[in-house]
Amino acid sequence: MKIQKQPTLADSICDLRARKIKKTFFTQINTLIDWDTISILINNDYLKGKSATGKPSYDGTLLFKMCLLQSWYGLSDYEVEDRINDSLSFSYFCGMTIEQVAPDHSTLSRFRTALTKTQTFEKLFTSINKQLDAHNIIVKTGLIIDASVIDTPLRPKGKTNFKVTEDRCADQVEVHKEYPDSVDKEGTWLKKRGKYHFGFKKHHVTDNEGLVLGVLTTTASKNEIANLEEVLETVNVALPKGIPLKADKGYQSKKNVAILKKRNLKNHILKKAVKNKPLTKWETRFNKLIGKTRFKVERTFGGIKLWFKGGIARYRGMKKMHTQNLMEAMCYNLYRSPGIFASNCKN
Numbered sequence: 056m057k058i059q060k061q062p063t064l065a066d067s068i069c070d071l072r073a074r075k076i077k078k079t080f081f082t083q084i085n086t087l088i089d090w091d092t093i094s095i096l097i098n099n100d101y102l103k104g105k106s107a108t109g110k111p112s113y114d115g116t117l118l119f120k121m122c123l124l125q126s127w128y129g130l131s132d133y134e135v136e137d138r139i140n141d142s143l144s145f146s147y148f149c150g151m152t153i154e155q156v157a158p159d160h161s162t163l164s165r166f167r168t169a170l171t172k173t174q175t176f177e178k179l180f181t182s183i184n185k186q187l188d189a190h191n192i193i194v195k196t197g198l199i200i201d202a203s204v205i206d207t208p209l210r211p212k213g214k215t216n217f218k219v220t221e222d223r224c225a226d227q228v229e230v231h232k233e234y235p236d237s238v239d240k241e242g243t244w245l246k247k248r249g250k251y252h253f254g255f256k257k258h259h260v261t262d263n264e265g266l267v268l269g270v271l272t273t274t275a276s277k278n279e280i281a282n283l284e285e286v287l288e289t290v291n292v293a294l295p296k297g298i299p300l301k302a303d304k305g306y307q308s309k310k311n312v313a314i315l316k317k318r319n320l321k322n323h324i325l326k327k328a329v330k331n332k333p334l335t336k337w338e339t340r341f342n343k344l345i346g347k348t349r350f351k352v353e354r355t356f357g358g359i360k361l362w363f364k365g366g367i368a369r370y371r372g373m374k375k376m377h378t379q380n381l382m383e384a385m386c387y388n389l390y391r392s393p394g395i396f397a398s399n400c401k402n
Contacts, residue, residue: 081148083393087190090116092182100173101166113158118166119179120149121158126379126386129364132160171374176381181291183385184268188292192395197263198300198320199352200286202279204247205376207254207368209239241373243276254368257380258286265351265358266391267384268292272377283311287318299323301349304342325349359383362390 097115124145125135139145139157151157158166170176187193211234234240242254252275260269269289271282279286283306299321307327315322323345326338334342359365365383368376 078144078147080393081144084389085148087392087396088183088186088389092186093119093179096175096178096182097170100175100178101169113162113166114150115166117149117151118158118163121163122167122382123386123389124148125163126363126365126382127390132163136160136163167378168375171378176378180270180381180385184291184388187266187388187392190392190396191399192392193266193268193292194262194264195292195294195298197298197323197348198268198290198294199261199263199265199349200259200283200300200302200306201349201352201356202256202258203356203366204245204252204275205255205257205366205368205380206252207239207242207371209237209368209371210242210253211238239368239371241274241371242368243274245275255373255376258282258289259352259355259384260286260290261352261355263348263351264391264395265355266388266395267355270377270380270384272373272380274373280306280308280311284314287314297321301325301345303349355387358390359387363387 094114094116097119101115101118121135121139124130124139125132128135128138130138136157136159139149139151143153146153146155146157149157184193188195239254245252245256254275256273256275256277256279258271258273258279259267261267269286269291271286271289273279273282296319300315301323302325304325304327307324311324312322315324325342325345326334328334356366363383363386365379369379370376
């Protein structure tokens with residue numbers, strides 16, 4: 056029988072350091088955010104789980120903080136329940152005492168479903184961004200827009216005859232097929248850079264530092280170039296007039312130029328060469344200058360994938376996927392906020 060190795064002093068120190076880092080971050084978030092405002096928004100819509108006296112069995116803010124932890128650490132409903140019961144830093148962040156037990160996974164699932172139906176996550180995203188704006192964390196000197204595909208594991212298996220939409224094709228082809236129950240029937244096919252994707256697409260509007268100001272969720276086959284105005288409608292903070300909007304050359308169209316002019320936004324969409332008309336030296340230089348900032352929206356997508364194990368569908372259906380996208384956007388903004396706030400104080 057193998058004897059279990061006892062932790063060394065070095066192991067204990069490393070563990071304490073990890074706990075200290077977590078505790079510091081959680082303390083910063085609890086200080087940064089006015090949770091009373093968040094609680095009011097949740098309690099206005101969260102009617103599930105109330106006792107005979109009308110009091111919630113579990114506090115809505117506690118359950119929302121569980122959703123934040125779940126997104127930050129890429130955990131399932133079962134896993135976040137276990138981690139809160141096992142971790143002091145997790146339980147303290149949620150406002151629980153050491154003798155309290157975390158709500159079970161089914162309670163968390165019902166909470167998320169209830170707030171998805173009432174579109175409360177949209178309100179929470181807006182409230183958090185307004186608070187970050189009040190702390191001068193959001194940089195409102197410009198906007199960046201882009202979209203990213205979210206694959207779902209609930210895709211058709213085996214050989215299937217289907218029509219696939221080419222990425223940014225003007226003629227969008229929706230799939231009409233009787234799929235088995237194991238397939239998310241709200242997902243659609245997309246061919247991008249020679250690879251086939253099945254699922255959804257998230258559209259982000261960010262500030263010039265990559266913090267997310269608006270989120271739109273569509274099927275994967277949706278042409279993002281054709282819905283610029285719909286994406287801009289999701290921006291949830293007040294913007295100054297005349298700031299530039301940056302996007303890759305695929306967004307360049309007469310319709311989008313008109314939309315930016317109507318909204319009093321400067322057109323900083325990358326210039327696109329057309330047949331028999333290559334880019335001029337000025338247009339090439341313009342693209343290089345815009346590219347130095349435009350890449351930050353791609354950094355946002357990459358950060359969500361790397362830090363939170365995002366970029367893949369955790370739920371079934373468009374509405375729940377929109378909730379996932381909103382939660383990941385909130386978590387990304389909050390994750391970066393303490394560093395930005397500290398940098399602003401130094402300046």
